[in-house]
Amino acid sequence: MGNLRAIGMASSLAVAIALAGCGPATEQANVAEVARPVEVVAVTTEPLALSSELPGRVEPVRVAEVRARVPxxxxxxxxxEGADVKAGDLLFQIDPAPLKAAVSRAEGDLARAQSVAHEAQARVKRYEPLVKIEAVSQQDFDSATADLRSAQAAIRSAQADLETARLNLGYASVKAxxxxxxGRALxxxxxxxxxxxxxxxxxxxQLDPVYVDFTQSVADALRLRESLKDGKLSGDDNKALSIRVEGTxxxxxxALLFTDIAVDRGTxxxxxxxxxxxxxxxxxxxxYVRVRTPQGxxxxxxxxxxxxVQRGSDGNAVVMVVGADDRVEPRSVTTGAMxxxxxxISEGLKVGDQVIVGGLAGLQPGGKVAPAQTQVQAQVQSPAAQQ
Known part of the structure; x- marks a missing residue:
């Protein structure tokens, strides 16, 4: 009886030891790695209008300085002051009295010159038949002809003086x-x-329309030209611009009118x-305005x-993508326009990549994930992307 009890206790101990040795291994074998659910979007391509936002200043199309042309x-x-005026509107009136007197004096000088010319013309007409029969000397006839021409020149001079006097009288009425x-009266x-x-x-x-002058670095202009030449960008034929008043x-x-033909040596x-x-x-x-200009x-x-898009301690941009066997793979990328x-993304991604956009908190490289596709709605704040 004692032998049977000893055998039973030994058997129970052996079973217990066996179970104790097998327990942890069995649990480790049965524990599976849990995949974290994440939201992903598949990388695709689409047309993107690029633009640059540059500082600019508003300039009038035309500026006229109204000045007194007569004393x-x-x-x-x-x-x-500050009102809109039309071309030809009377702005100032200068005292015309002395200018009217100058006109009257010029009219008198013209009448006198015309009288002298009339007398010289009559003398030439009288001398012309007489010189043929030698009743008047050739010298007297030549002198009369010269006097006529001098009188005619005096008429033209008097006419010019009269025209000048009348112009000055007109300048007394200062018009737009x-x-x-x-602006304000000075x-x-x-x-x-x-x-x-x-x-x-x-x-x-003149404030309708107006010009907006702005500048662009030569380096940006050359990069744009190279991108257009290489086919990375297509040109924008309409040259449409938009401006935003600073602070509003x-x-x-x-519309873009022209680009200057010279580069500022200082800037x-x-x-x-x-x-x-x-x-x-x-x-x-x-x-001061901000000008958004198309760049292709x-x-x-x-x-x-x-x-x-996440930023590392070095400032470089990184995105998490779903790699082989549904594991997280960090990918360095280069960002472009917003x-x-x-x-x-200008570099680092290709069509078909699965970019993780949701569930990024606590995600570690190499971790197992369960990706689920999601639709992302782009909140576009302007018709063109801004560089």
């Missing part, structure tokens, strides 16, 4: 040379103007000019959501 006393100001907006009634110099009286600026959301569309910038409608007069000369179209652009809530 005199200002008698009247006929405009409201162009249509536009007139002289007042009673002021003596035009005495020794042409006094500036007011300034008129006010925007307006315009390495090339000047450009755009033209914009300004019927409401919001754009004023000297106003990338027909094979790769765009990914902004949240998919379009709404998406980054343009």
């Amino acid at each position: 005199g006393i200002v008698m009247k100001k006929n405009f409201e 040379p162009i249509s536009g907006r007139v 002289v007042t009634e009673g002021a003596l103007v035009g005495q020794g110099d042409v006094t500036l009286m007011a300034r008129i600026q 959301q006010y925007e307006r569309q315009g 390495g910038q090339v000047s450009l000019r755009g033209k914009f409608a300004n019927s409401d007069g919001v754009l004023l000369p000297g106003m 179209t990338d027909n094979q652009a790769i765009l990914v959501p902004q949240r998919a 379009q709404g809530s998406r980054w343009q």
Whole structure:
């Protein structure tokens, strides 16, 4: 009986030892790696209009300085400062009295010259038949002819003096040379103007349309030219521009007029000019604006959501993609333009890559993931991407 009990206890101990030895190995074998669910988007290409935003200044299309062209006393100001005027509108009236007297004097000089010429003409007519029969000497006839020509020249001179006097009388009424907006008056009634110099009286600026002058670096211009030449970008034929007034959301569309033919030696910038409608007069000369100018179209652009792009300690951009066997693979990329809530990726991704956009928190390279496709709506804030 004692032997049977000893055998049973030994058997139980052996089973327990066997179970204790097999337990942990069995659990480790049965534990499977858990795949983390993530959201991914498949990389595709699409056309992307590129643009640059550059600083610019508003300039008037035309500027006219209204000056006194004759001396005199200002008698009247006929405009409201800051108002719109049309070409030919009367702005100032200078005292015309001395100028009218000059006209009368010139008219008298012309009448006197005409009288002298008439007398000389009559003398020549009388001498002409007489000189043929030698009743009058040839010398007397030649002298009469010379007197006639001198009188005729005096008439032309008197006519010119009369025309000048009448022009000066007209200049007493100072009129707007162009249509536009007139600034403040620089002289007042009673002021003596035009005495020794042409006094500036007011300034008129044409504000519809207006120019916007801005600059672009030569390096950017050359890179754009090379990209167009290599076929990476296609040109934008309409040359459409848009401007935004600094500090506001006010925007307006315009067109590129020209690019300057010279480069500023000090800054390495090339000047450009755009033209914009300004019927409401919001754009004023000297106003600071941001000009968005087209830089071509990338027909094979790769765009990914902004949240998919992470920055390392070195500042380089990295995205997480689903690699072989559904494992996380970090990928260094080069970002380009921003379009709404998406980054343009110029290098590092190819069509078909699965970019992780959701579930990135705590994700480690090499980790197992369960990707699920998601649709990303691009929140585009402008028609063109901004460089």
